[in-house]
Amino acid sequence: MTEQVTTGTDVNRMRELNALSIVRALRGNPPSTVTELATRTGLSRPGTDVIVQGLVADGWLTVVEPDGSSIVGRPARRYRFNAGTGHVVGVDVGAHKVLAMLADLDGTVAATSRLPVDPGADPAARLAVVDAAVDECMAAAGLSPGDVWAISVGVTGPVDASGRTALFTPLPGWASVSLAEHLATRFSCPVQVENDCKLAALAERWQGVARDADDIVYLLAGMRIGAGLIIDGTLRRGYGGAAGEIGALPAVRWLTAPSHLQSCAPPGIDTDDAAAWVFNAARSGDKTARTAVRRFTRDLAVGTAALVLALDPQVVVLGGGFSRSADLMLDQLARELGRTCLRVPEIRASTLGAESVALGALRLAIDEVDARLFETGLPAPVAPRA
């Protein structure tokens, strides 16, 4: 144990690891001085200074000049992680719209584009709208494809290892579409495709009502009902990407639950507007509408109880389009869960609204960037390759 052989490679590797530990110490934290960073990383102060200057030169860190408010002596410079050194794109591909968001590595949104798409559009037409939405974001932010470090896209239906929704998708002709391959023709960065409910669950833990929770059942409640699961702080995909698809079980009544709302709306009203009409009528005291909402909530509760009993989460988040009417459902949902569940979790209404899937896609893309950075070390900041 007295002998220590140190090679040139060792020294380079150690310098890289030390640089990584400094970037980690700043990622997601307030700006810090060299002295603070030395304390936090356990490196020497002079050594920390050398690394920090190198990271500034590479573009990983930026200098925060002192504001002159220090009373004693010359105030120290602070450094912060330069989140603007890279960007990520999150996309929500829905039946009626495509929502794209572009953000820096801290998730600060720089541009958003929401474009309508015909529910009956064929895959080529829908992919063209995806491209247009992403292009709009890049144009608005003055960026080109090479500036994008990761892209994540949310779609309805369980997503398999190849990024396809082969098991099930409500989008016409979409089962064999590979969004990843399509986007790879224009972007060289990593592209991930993920189920929309799973991404929305990520968003709630990141910026939504479940920031304090590690065990979350997220409900995407709309004319389709789905679920995303976060267990022990990690999004759970399942072995084949189909975790959370409890709605496929007839006994839990999620497949038929929305029909209570639809059958209560006046004839002629569009399917997508029917639910809003019923929720409004219920809020105004319409008895038939209140019954329809109660029946919907009762059926929503059966599948929710199944997930709660299976997973014992801390929090259930009621999200999706119907979360705007959560006031009509939350109390009853809690009562129904109280009847069947051994331990009733907190139930909270999502506040992220229509952006939750795209926001979750941003989070997944940032996670991908971080994973690659912290795995492979810190070269000069350029987009990772797929």
Added chain:
Amino acid sequence: MTEQVTTGTDVNRMRELNALSIVRALRGNPPSTVTELATRTGLSRPGTDVIVQGLVADGWLTVVEPDGSSIVGRPARRYRFNAGTGHVVGVDVGAHKVLAMLADLDGTVAATSRLPVDPGADPAARLAVVDAAVDECMAAAGLSPGDVWAISVGVTGPVDASGRTALFTPLPGWASVSLAEHLATRFSCPVQVENDCKLAALAERWQGVARDADDIVYLLAGMRIGAGLIIDGTLRRGYGGAAGEIGALPAVRWLTAPSHLQSCAPPGIDTDDAAAWVFNAARSGDKTARTAVRRFTRDLAVGTAALVLALDPQVVVLGGGFSRSADLMLDQLARELGRTCLRVPEIRASTLGAESVALGALRLAIDEVDARLFETGLPAPVAPRA
């Protein structure tokens, strides 16, 4: 980055980390030479030799003398992790019996004790049987309480953070019993209490039919039906320890499923023998018995489908007392899952039989020892404190 200050504490800490990396390199692996260990850990050969001799002196490693079969030169000594340096105890506290097992740190069982207990026994009587079973194991192995490094106990019902089954337990008066406090009066090592289905799931992944899987739904099928979940390679407890309790939902029919078997058995037969009678009759071609098994399996499948749809596991393990009759159920279970699940996992019958819960308890206890060793460094081998 040129400056490196190395203090005495740093050197001690580095020696400890290097010792840890050598123990890790041997834990669960075949015996190795110093040269092999140096290669695997990246340490120098002379440095590795010094540490290995220290670990032998401490009792962490033992020497495997060469068998003289080497053709060229003097064959090298090998070293192996000395699993016998510590022991763990796993206990299964059931309604009718207490099963205790004592094993070394590799899980090699040194002693087993199975004692009957009256289903109506009060907590004090049941705890006395637990003590007796553990004592029998220690006596058989020639060990005393101070030689036991960790104890895990499996009980029926969800186990909360305090180690109690306050939410539900079928054992009379057991809801407020703290096994951990009881055992702490005699053992100073860590004591864990866990749900029996969860422990059985651990056992299947350790030594059973799910060794290759990271995503497992384990079914404990008997006159009570329960489930244990392993997701991404880790046992999932849930926020309040109640994960897997899908059987509490009336819609999944687990509560009533065993009644199909019970009502088919001849009058006067003991509840616990009724199922065995029906399975035997079904195997002999009795039509009524076959119908009863089919109805039981159909209801078992509803709750199983709920767990499969919620979690999308790679494997479903049919375990518990009824797994001896898996041949009568597996095909039908697969067919029923095929009807409702988006992706049907493999279904396998447990082969661990009545020992699965106690084996899982051993695994949990060994994990506890490993976690503490690898967290706190390697002093001389003594039992960790609770």
